[in-house]
Amino acid sequence: MLRALFLSFALLSAPAAFAQNAELDDATVEQRTEDISRTLRCVVCQNQSIADSNATLAEDMRRLVEVRVRAGDTDDEVRAYMQTNYGDFVLMSPPVKPTTYLLWFSPLLIVGGGLIWYVMSARKRAAEATGTELGDDDLSAEEQARLQKLMDENASS
């Protein structure tokens, strides 16, 4: 079992190792440059990837991505390079780490909070709803007497 696992790992990683050494063909380089560029933010236009931006700096960043891909960097290595230069900001998808927990998990927090609020108010409504269907047992002796008196009056009139 372990051997089979090891073998499959070896087989899976072999093409990657091979690809790094072999001459990359232009189509692959272009495709990977495009893919990496989509994950990098243009640092002068705030909300576009460098693949989408026509800013001159984005143009040069794309060129640099291509140069590094051609030189044999993996996608992650190219991103890491840009990250050391421009910080997390340059990544379109910010990394999950303590300073970004709030960013990543606030949607969960809001949905969770909403769910708790909903369950609590639903329970309250349910409690109020059952409260309106009062049985004989729910009336005090005094109320019971008053009710009896009203019914008697009704009956006699």
Add this chain to the structure above:
Amino acid sequence: MSWKSYLPFALFVGLIAVFGIGLTLKPQELPSEFINEPVPQFEIANLFEDEPNVTSETLSGEFTLLNVFGSWCRTCIIEHPYLVQLKEETGIRIIGLDWRDTRPAALEWLDRLGNPYDIIGFDEHSEVAIGLGVTGAPETFLIDPEGIIRYKHVGEMNPQIWNEVFVPLIENYTPPAGAA
């Protein structure tokens, strides 16, 4: 009225506060990743073609200003006289990085406005600029004698920035133990 009826108003005030603070931020000024880090390795052509290439090693040895500029950059024209004046008054080494420019335009620009730079690298395709995390021009880095980046100023250099930020950093510098 219960406290709940004030809730929408409280939310409104809260949002206004958040937006108000947001307006005072400058998202285009990225903090430099290189403060207290060594200058990344690079080698680049000299603006003057017959002079040797400019490398990251060129930047260490003494306190150095690395000024990113370009003949196309409007703010650079505004700050330029101050760089000339700074060079005359303090003699600090100023190394220029001519960014995304053409040689004829840059040379004409320097001819017209004066040349305060000791050495100028020619970064036609942003290789060094991107390596330094530059987002716009002008930007001015303060590099200590060990080749460590101490500060990056985004925007024009002026007497206030020089006196309030750069001078204290230079005066309070203590060479690391073991250094000559």
